[in-house]
Amino acid sequence: MQLYNTASHHKDEFTPQNPQEVTMYCCGPTVYNYAHIGNLRTYIFEDLLARTIRLHYPLKHVMNVTDVGHLVSDQDSGEDKMEVATQREGKSAWDIAKFYEEKFWADYDSLHCTRPTVVCRATQHIKEMIALVKKLEEKGYTYRTSDGIYYDTSKFDRYDALVGHARISGLQGGARVEMSDEKRNPTDFALWKFSPTDKKRQMEWDSPWGVGFPGWHIECSAMAMKYLGDTLDIHCGGIDHVTIHHTNEIAQSEAATGKKYVNYWVHGEFLILRSGKMSKSAGTFVTVQTLRDKGYEPLAYRYLCLTAHYRTQLEFTFESLDSAVKSLENLRALCRQAKAAANGAVQDSPAAQAWKAKFSAAMEDDLNAPRALAVAWETARSAELSAAEKVAVLQFADSILALDLFKEKQTAPVEIPPAVQDLLAARAAARAAKDYKKSDELRSEIAKLGYQVKDTPQGQKAEKI
Numbered sequence: 035m036q037l038y039n040t041a042s043h044h045k046d047e048f049t050p051q052n053p054q055e056v057t058m059y060c061c062g063p064t065v066y067n068y069a070h071i072g073n074l075r076t077y078i079f080e081d082l083l084a085r086t087i088r089l090h091y092p093l094k095h096v097m098n099v100t101d102v103g104h105l106v107s108d109q110d111s112g113e114d115k116m117e118v119a120t121q122r123e124g125k126s127a128w129d130i131a132k133f134y135e136e137k138f139w140a141d142y143d144s145l146h147c148t149r150p151t152v153v154c155r156a157t158q159h160i161k162e163m164i165a166l167v168k169k170l171e172e173k174g175y176t177y178r179t180s181d182g183i184y185y186d187t188s189k190f191d192r193y194d195a196l197v198g199h200a201r202i203s204g205l206q207g208g209a210r211v212e213m214s215d216e217k218r219n220p221t222d223f224a225l226w227k228f229s230p231t232d233k234k235r236q237m238e239w240d241s242p243w244g245v246g247f248p249g250w251h252i253e254c255s256a257m258a259m260k261y262l263g264d265t266l267d268i269h270c271g272g273i274d275h276v277t278i279h280h281t282n283e284i285a286q287s288e289a290a291t292g293k294k295y296v297n298y299w300v301h302g303e304f305l306i307l308r309s310g311k312m313s314k315s316a317g318t319f320v321t322v323q324t325l326r327d328k329g330y331e332p333l334a335y336r337y338l339c340l341t342a343h344y345r346t347q348l349e350f351t352f353e354s355l356d357s358a359v360k361s362l363e364n365l366r367a368l369c370r371q372a373k374a375a376a377n378g379a380v381q382d383s384p385a386a387q388a389w390k391a392k393f394s395a396a397m398e399d400d401l402n403a404p405r406a407l408a409v410a411w412e413t414a415r416s417a418e419l420s421a422a423e424k425v426a427v428l429q430f431a432d433s434i435l436a437l438d439l440f441k442e443k444q445t446a447p448v449e450i451p452p453a454v455q456d457l458l459a460a461r462a463a464a465r466a467a468k469d470y471k472k473s474d475e476l477r478s479e480i481a482k483l484g485y486q487v488k489d490t491p492q493g494q495k496a497e498k499i
C-alpha cells in the first residue's frame with residue numbers, strides 16, 4: 035500500500051512496525067458545537083484509510099475528543115472554545131461537551147464511519163498530560179510565563195521537520211505581531227495554561243505549576259502515546275493541523291521520548307464553500323442535520339466525498355450533492371438488479387477476484403477512492419461478469435465504500451422537512467378558506483425549498499422536485 039506522507043513529501047510504501055497491529059491516531063472533534071460537513075469529510079477519509087488497512091492488518095484506531103483547552107486561536111491566544119460555548123448557550127462546559135459529543139457520534143455513524151477502537155477524552159487524561167509536561171520540564175524544554183508553562187521551540191532542532199523551514203519562518207513573521215512579550219520565540223506554545231486570576235474557569239485542575247488546564251497540543255501527544263506507544267505508524271488529521279498542531283505534537287513527543295513520533299503523517303484536504311473556508315467559528319457551516327432537513331440521505335454526502343481524492347480540495351454545492359444522490363441511486367439500482375438476477379448466489383470466481391484486486395489496488399494507491407468508485411461502476415455495468423460474480427465484487431467494494439449499495443429502493447415517502455410541513459399546513463388552511471391566491475403563493479414558497487405539491491383526492495402530497 036502506498037500512502038502520501040506529509041513528512042517525506044511523497045508517496046511511500048506503507049510498512050507497519052508490527053503487522054499484528056497497525057497503530058493509527060486521528061485528531062478528533064472539539065465538542066463545543068456541531069461538527070460541520072467539512073470536519074466530517076476528514077473523518078470519511080480516515081475511515082477509508084482504516085477500512086483499507088484492515089484488508090491486510092488488524093488495526094488499533096485511536097481518536098481523541100477535545101473537551102478542554104482548544105483556544106479560539108490555534109496559537110494559544112483567545113479563550114477556550116468550550117468556555118466560549120458556555121456563555122453562548124448558558125449550559126455548563128461539561129454539559130456542552132456531552133451534548134455535542136453525542137451529536138458528533140450520531141453524525142459519524144450516519145456517514146458509515148467505523149468507530150475507533152479507543153475513544154479518549156482530554157478531560158479524562160489530565161494526569162498523563164501533566165506527566166508529559168513534567169518530563170519536558172526535566173529535560174529543559176520548558177519555561178514559565180505569567181500565564182502558563184511554555185515549550186521552547188528553539189531547543190528542538192527539528193522543529194521545522196514536518197512543514198519545512200520556509201513555512202515555519204512565514205509563521206514566525208505572521209505571529210510576531212500577536213506575540214506576547216513573555217514568549218521567547220514566536221512559535222513557542224503553551225503546555226499548561228494557568229486559570230485567570232479574575233474569574234473561575236469551569237474546567238480546571240491542580241498541577242505542579244498551579245491551577246489551570248492543558249494546552250491543546252499536549253492532549254494529543256499524551257493520549258496517542260498512552261494508547262499506541264512512543265512511535266505510531268500513522269497519524270491523521272485535516273491539512274490545517276500541519277503547521278501548528280502536528281508540528282507541536284512532534285516537538286513535544288520527540289523531545290520527551292528521544293524517539294520518532296510518527297512514521298506516516300496523512301492529511302486530508304479541506305471541503306470548501308464557494309464563499310471560502312467552511313468555518314465553525316464564523317457560524318457559516320453546513321451540518322449533517324442541514325442535509326437531513328433538506329431531505330438528503332447522509333450517505334449521498336459520503337458518495338460525494340468519494341468522488342474527489344482526499345488530497346484535493348472539494349467544493350461543496352447542493353448541485354453536486356444532487357448529482358451524488360442520482361449517481362448513488364443509479365449504482366444501487368444496478369446492484370439490486372445484479373442481486374435479483376443472481377437469485378441469492380455469490381460467485382467469487384477468478385474473474386470476480388481480478389475485479390476485486392483492481393478495486394483494492396485503487397484504494398491501496400494512496401486511497402484513490404474516485405478510481406475505486408469507477409471500478410465499482412464498471413463492475414456493475416460489465417457485460418462479461420455474471421450477476422453472481424458482480425454481487426461478489428460489489429459486496430467487497432461496499433465493505434470499503436460503505437454506501438449501502440444493496441439498499442432497497444425507498445418506497446416510504448421521503449421525510450418532509452419541518453419548514454415544508456409548516457408551509458403545507460398553512461396551504462391547507464388557505465385552501466379550506468378558499469384563499470387560492472395565498473395557496474398559490476405558498477406553493478411557490480414550497481417549491482423554493484425543493485418540493486412540489488400535488489392536490490390529490492386524499493389531500494396535498496409533497497414530493498421532492
Ligand code: AMP
Nearest residue numbers: 062063064072073076271272304305312
Ligand atoms: P475540530 O473539531 O475543529 O478540531 O476539527 C476536526 C477535524 O476536522 C480536524 O482534523 C480538522 O483538521 C478537520 N477540518 C476542519 N475544517 C475542515 C474542512 N473545512 N474540511 C475538511 N476538514 C476540516
Ligand code: ZN
Nearest residue numbers: 061062254279
Ligand atoms: Zn490532535
